[in-house]
Amino acid sequence: MSQTKIEFLGGLDTIGGNIISLQKNDYQVIMDFGAFVGADIKQLLDRSLTEKFLEKSLLPKVEGLYSQSQLNSNSLTSFEASSLNTAICLSHLHLDHLGSLGQISKQVPVYTSEKALNFYKNLVENSFLPKYDVNWQGVPYPTIIQHGPFKITFKESDHDTEGASAIFIETNDLKVVHSGDLRLSGYNPQRVLKWVEEAHSFEPDLLLIEGTSFSNFGDDPAPLLTIEEKIHNLSCSNERQLLKTIDQLMSEKLKDIITINLYPQNIQRLLEINEIAKNNQRKFVLDKAYYQLLENFFSKRIDNIFYLSEETEKTSFSVSAEELKNSPNDYILLIDYERHQVLYQLPAGVYLHSNGVPLGSFMAGYEEFLTNMVEYGWDFYQAGVSGHASQSDLLMIAYAIQPKVVIPWHTFKPKAFGQELETKGLNVFYPQYGQIYTMDKILEGNNA
Numbered sequence: 306m307s308q309t310k311i312e313f314l315g316g317l318d319t320i321g322g323n324i325i326s327l328q329k330n331d332y333q334v335i336m337d338f339g340a341f342v343g344a345d346i347k348q349l350l351d352r353s354l355t356e357k358f359l360e361k362s363l364l365p366k367v368e369g370l371y372s373q374s375q376l377n378s379n380s381l382t383s384f385e386a387s388s389l390n391t392a393i394c395l396s397h398l399h400l401d402h403l404g405s406l407g408q409i410s411k412q413v414p415v416y417t418s419e420k421a422l423n424f425y426k427n428l429v430e431n432s433f434l435p436k437y438d439v440n441w442q443g444v445p446y447p448t449i450i451q452h453g454p455f456k457i458t459f460k461e462s463d464h465d466t467e468g469a470s471a472i473f474i475e476t477n478d479l480k481v482v483h484s485g486d487l488r489l490s491g492y493n494p495q496r497v498l499k500w501v502e503e504a505h506s507f508e509p510d511l512l513l514i515e516g517t518s519f520s521n522f523g524d525d526p527a528p529l530l531t532i533e534e535k536i537h538n539l540s541c542s543n544e545r546q547l548l549k550t551i552d553q554l555m556s557e558k559l560k561d562i563i564t565i566n567l568y569p570q571n572i573q574r575l576l577e578i579n580e581i582a583k584n585n586q587r588k589f590v591l592d593k594a595y596y597q598l599l600e601n602f603f604s605k606r607i608d609n610i611f612y613l614s615e616e617t618e619k620t621s622f623s624v625s626a627e628e629l630k631n632s633p634n635d636y637i638l639l640i641d642y643e644r645h646q647v648l649y650q651l652p653a654g655v656y657l658h659s660n661g662v663p664l665g666s667f668m669a670g671y672e673e674f675l676t677n678m679v680e681y682g683w684d685f686y687q688a689g690v691s692g693h694a695s696q697s698d699l700l701m702i703a704y705a706i707q708p709k710v711v712i713p714w715h716t717f718k719p720k721a722f723g724q725e726l727e728t729k730g731l732n733v734f735y736p737q738y739g740q741i742y743t744m745d746k747i748l749e750g751n752n753a
């Protein structure tokens with residue numbers, strides 16, 4: 306019987322777009338299907354552009370995935386013409402993991418955790434993520450799905466989005482653990498520890514592990530922009546420390562309004578900050594899209610949460626800019642970059658930049674935004690926490706799992722990450738694009 310074939314299709318030395326195909330008999334499983342660096346997220350929704358993306362290597366060349374109507378060359382076998390039965394498994398809802406879904410045949414099943422799928426639908430409804438017209442399949446934890454010879458299990462993990470999973474997959478000759486993106490510094494590190502222990506018992510041949518935090522390994526810290534010298538940095542390494550620091554700030558800045566720019570998928574942080582706000586007698590006023598997201602996702606009104614109203618609108622759960630202006634110390638306001646102009650109508654107070662857009666100097670508008678905010682008088686704090694595990698946590702996780710072989714990916718520095726993994730006594734393999742591997746071939750390469 307032939308061995309499971311393994312092909313790497315993206316993300317070996319970059320953050321995101323990490324895609325792998327596993328094939329056995331007439332079945333194929335693809336794990337994650339994110340946008341490649343350089344591909345436009347909106348254009349990726351247009352199925353008439355598939356050939357263009359393929360030509361520019363902005364989509365992986367995979368058999369059995371794209372519809373005949375999207376392909377005009379004979380280079381790739383379409384979904385309809387292929388004998389392969391393909392399914393996609395999705396670890397979580399970040400664009401670098403799902404951003405290319407708008408290109409696949411609508412019939413290919415896309416499995417993700419049921420929790421992630423519910424959250425996804427709410428994010429789409431409130432325009433926080435694009436709508437991918439595909440064959441979605443929500444999988445409750447810890448259901449095992451069978452796809453031909455593949456047995457697939459989603460394991461609840463912790464990342465800065467809801468429903469993030471590690472994925473275990475096995476055939477009769479191969480066991481793979483796909484870590485997804487993860488951290489031990491979030492609200493639920495115990496979920497990660499649980500699946501890590503299960504991964505150890507699973508005795509995987511391959512561990513595919515993300516290495517985001519190794520991306521700057523050995524580099525000097527990036528020099529600060531002049532404007533960045535005028536802002537504060539809370540420098541928190543985990544979510545709990547961030548909450549404590551924000552609580553302290555609220556108890557010190559009794560006269561000021563507090564404003565915050567959060568990452569919409571980190572809905573847990575929003576809820577936790579609401580608890581702090583409540584204890585500090587502040588109402589939490591949200592941008593309306595966030596208010597609706599919260600209400601829809603939890604199917605109920607959440608105590609102490611209000612929304613920022615337009616001038617003419619008045620309900621018992623709305624707060625106007627005028628009201629914020631009149632008693633700023635009664636509120637914390639969540640506002641995202643798109644609608645941040647309202648900040649220039651308020652008396653300046655504390656502004657917390659908490660993993661919202663713009664993320665850093667690599668994004669357009671960042672420097673100008675900081676400059677305008679500081680000049681207006683806002684006390685600007687960097688108040689983010691990474692969604693990714695620290696270097697030492699990644700090494701500990703891989704060490705605890707003890708796979709036969711580790712493949713470091715989802716990092717700009719797979720070699721640096723790999724060398725550190727080797728110091729833990731682990732076997733590291735660096736795959737290449739355009740090669741079809743089997744586990745035997747990987748072990749040979751590993752011993753060579």
Ligand SMILES: [Zn+2]
Pocket residue numbers: 320321399401402486715
């Ligand atoms: Zn990622």
Ligand SMILES: [Zn+2]
Pocket residue numbers: 397399464486692
């Ligand atoms: Zn992610």
